[in-house]
Structures are given as structure tokens and as C-alpha cells.
Amino acid sequence: MRQVVISKAGSPDMLRVVDVPLPEPDPGSVRIKSAAIGVNFADLVGRLGLYPDSPKIPYVPGYEVAGTIDAVGSGVDASRLGEPVIALTRFNGYSEALCIPADQAIPRPAKMPVEQAGGFLVSYLTAYASLVVMAGIKPHDRVLIHAAAGGVGLAAVDLCRVYGATIYGTASPAKHDFLRARGVQFPIDYRHQDFEKEVARLSDGRGVQIALDPIGGRSWTKSYRALSPTGRLVINGVTSLTPRARRSLRALLRMALTTPWLRFTPVRLANDNKGVVGVNLGHLWDETALLREWVTQLLAWYDTGRIDIHVDRTFPLAEAAAAHRYLHERRNTGKVVLIP
Structure with missing residues (x-):
């Protein structure tokens, strides 16, 4: 073979x-x-x-x-x-x-x-773990999804629709019409717009309750600032490590220098009334019963046409x-x- x-x-x-x-x-x-x-x-x-x-x-x-x-x-x-x-x-x-x-x-x-x-499996389980399990999404939540047109991003969009959330999604402009058709109310051009400022403008300064950020580095800091009080930042990837098809030492250095190593301290989180959580599906491989429970729910939504x-x-x-x-x-x- x-x-x-x-x-x-x-x-x-x-x-x-x-x-x-x-x-x-x-x-x-x-x-x-x-x-x-x-x-x-x-x-x-x-x-x-x-x-x-x-x-x-x-x-x-x-x-x-x-x-x-x-x-x-x-x-x-x-x-x-x-x-x-x-x-x-x-x-x-x-x-x-x-x-x-x-x-x-x-x-x-x-x-x-x-x-x-x-x-x-990978995209929808990551989105489910991020939104439903770790972030506790509720109806009418405002949710920021980075890379909204990617595999995990579109899965997260589907789950936000299931819960009736308002979706802010970053993507290149060519993908905005597609995202609107999928249910993203507020596509954001991450190449030419500051997503933090756009979230503030579009939400009338309220921010979002949930931000899914698979990018890393400075983006984590900005996503955290885009949260409303009691908001949750979910870190579920580091795509900034792959800006091109070859390994980039510059990207590694930029990631190291811009990661908010000292920002998410217990005291800071308590004073800000915000949370930061992480999802790494690769570290859940042996949680067979838990993953099957999540898959059962996702397949039920698929069977009724609620996810595509x-x-x-x-x-x-x-x-x-x-x-x-x-x-x-x-x-x-x-x-x-x-x-x-």
C-alpha cells in the first residue's frame, strides 16, 4: 500500500x-x-x-x-x-x-x-471543544472567529448558528460573500482592517463574549482586549508559525517576541473579569468516551441539517x-x- x-x-x-x-x-x-x-x-x-x-x-x-x-x-x-x-x-x-x-x-x-x-472530525471537534465545552457559548453571544473561512473557522460558524450567536469573522475580502451566506453577520478584512477596532465599532464598544484565536502572538493580545467583561479567549492553534511553505526563523522569532507571556496572570484575569482557555485536540486522543459523546451531538446536528x-x-x-x-x-x- x-x-x-x-x-x-x-x-x-x-x-x-x-x-x-x-x-x-x-x-x-x-x-x-x-x-x-x-x-x-x-x-x-x-x-x-x-x-x-x-x-x-x-x-x-x-x-x-x-x-x-x-x-x-x-x-x-x-x-x-x-x-x-x-x-x-x-x-x-x-x-x-x-x-x-x-x-x-x-x-x-x-x-x-x-x-x-x-x-x-478534527475541525468540528476542535470547534465544539472551543465553543461549547470551554467557552460555554449561549444564545445571542457575540463571537469573534479568526480564520473564519478555514476548516475550524467554518465549523465554529456552524455551531454559532446552532446557538443563535452573533458572528464576527476575520477573512480575506474575497471570502466575505461566502461567509455572509454561511451566517457571518460581520466579516472583517484582517489584511486591511484592525480587527480589534472593528469589533469595538461593530459592537458599539461592547466587545465579544468569546474569541477563538488560532493565530498566536500579538493576535492573542488583541483578541483578549476585544473581549467584554466575563469574556473568554480560546487559544486553539498557532497558524502564525506557518506564514509560508518553508520554515521561517523570522516567524518563530516574531511569535516568541509578541506572545503575551506575562499578560494572562491570575491577578490580571481576576481584575479584568476575563478568562483564557486552550484547546489541543491532539491531547484528547485517549478520551474516547468524551470524544464519542461530542461526536454523537455533532452527528445529530448534521442529521438535521444544522451543520454543513x-x-x-x-x-x-x-x-x-x-x-x-x-x-x-x-x-x-x-x-x-x-x-x-
Whole structure:
């Protein structure tokens, strides 16, 4: 079978297609024949050698797949053979087949196209953890979503619509009409407008109750200032580390110098009546019961049409490097998916 391997840290050209033996499932595990594989910013950060949780290079990236169970290990009900599933993967996702614990393979709804299924779990679980679990979103909350046209951003937009929140979303101007159609009341041009000032202007100085900020550095400080009293800043990524397809020492230095290391102190938070929380889905992999509970709710909303997974573009698995460039250039609106 084929896999895509990060051969060494660097540009997308460091992604190599290799042939390896088909894996066999261990006891309690299943093998999934992949049909769609989600591409996420964490994959890019890992390829640049900047993701601290990644295995030692060389390794196979990839956090989510959709496919069919085509082999089961001992102790797994053989009736699961042929079952369409979705799954989070602890790396190794960029593969034509992979093995995971059986309880982490979640049945895929019959009405969910496989391309949507491949790009569903990471974005929507991150958005759910950020908005519902950590930030405690309520009806009529004002929510600032950075990178609103990205995979996690659009998932957050969907969940804000479910809760009846007012949405302020940063994106390049070419994506604003799309965001309005998805329910973003106030698109903000992050390239030419100061989002902090725009939030103040558009909210009549009240600020937002929730800010989702996957950017990092100075953006975290500005998002914090954009909060109203009792507001919550959710840190769920550091996309400023990937300004281009190659590792940038300048970006690393800028990130280090502009991160508000001393701003979010306990005394400051108490005096400001604000909160700062974080979400790292990669550190929840073993919380199987918790994640399945969240997925159950998300699939219920999907079944009733309240959320709509938007896949921007698919690439063949062998063209994973092109998919990475597409994300680096911020060309995507929604998810990018690899098709084996």
C-alpha cells in the first residue's frame, strides 16, 4: 500500500510517497481502508518540524480518515467488516490503510459523503471543544472567529448558528460573500482592517463574549482586549508559525517576541473579569468516551441539517504536497481532503 511520509523537515517537497506492507490489526483493533483523509494545519506545522507532539521525522502525518473496515483483530466482532467509519488517528492518516483501536472507529452516517466524512472530525471537534465545552457559548453571544473561512473557522460558524450567536469573522475580502451566506453577520478584512477596532465599532464598544484565536502572538493580545467583561479567549492553534511553505526563523522569532507571556496572570484575569482557555485536540486522543459523546451531538446536528461540512477541494493522495501548498497560501475555504 502507499503512504505519504515526511522525509525531513522543510517545504512540501519533503513529502514522499512510499510503498509499505499492508498492516495487520492487533487484538482489539480494526484496519480501515481509507477513502478520504483530512488535511489540517497541524500537518503543515509538523512537516516544518515545529510541532512538539509529532513523532521523530520521518513519519506519516494525518489526524483523520474516513473509510471502510476491511480487517478486524481478535476480540473484535467480525460483523464490523465492511462497516463505513470515520476515525481520529494519532498520525499515520496519510495512508491507503491503517489500524486503530476498534472503539475509536465511529460508524459513518449513510447520508454523509465520504469527502465530508474525511474532513469532519478534527475541525468540528476542535470547534465544539472551543465553543461549547470551554467557552460555554449561549444564545445571542457575540463571537469573534479568526480564520473564519478555514476548516475550524467554518465549523465554529456552524455551531454559532446552532446557538443563535452573533458572528464576527476575520477573512480575506474575497471570502466575505461566502461567509455572509454561511451566517457571518460581520466579516472583517484582517489584511486591511484592525480587527480589534472593528469589533469595538461593530459592537458599539461592547466587545465579544468569546474569541477563538488560532493565530498566536500579538493576535492573542488583541483578541483578549476585544473581549467584554466575563469574556473568554480560546487559544486553539498557532497558524502564525506557518506564514509560508518553508520554515521561517523570522516567524518563530516574531511569535516568541509578541506572545503575551506575562499578560494572562491570575491577578490580571481576576481584575479584568476575563478568562483564557486552550484547546489541543491532539491531547484528547485517549478520551474516547468524551470524544464519542461530542461526536454523537455533532452527528445529530448534521442529521438535521444544522451543520454543513464544506469541502473546498480534494487532491489525490500522491499530490499531498500540492494540498499543503494550497493551505499554506490560505487559498482554501473550508476543508482540504486527500483521496487515496
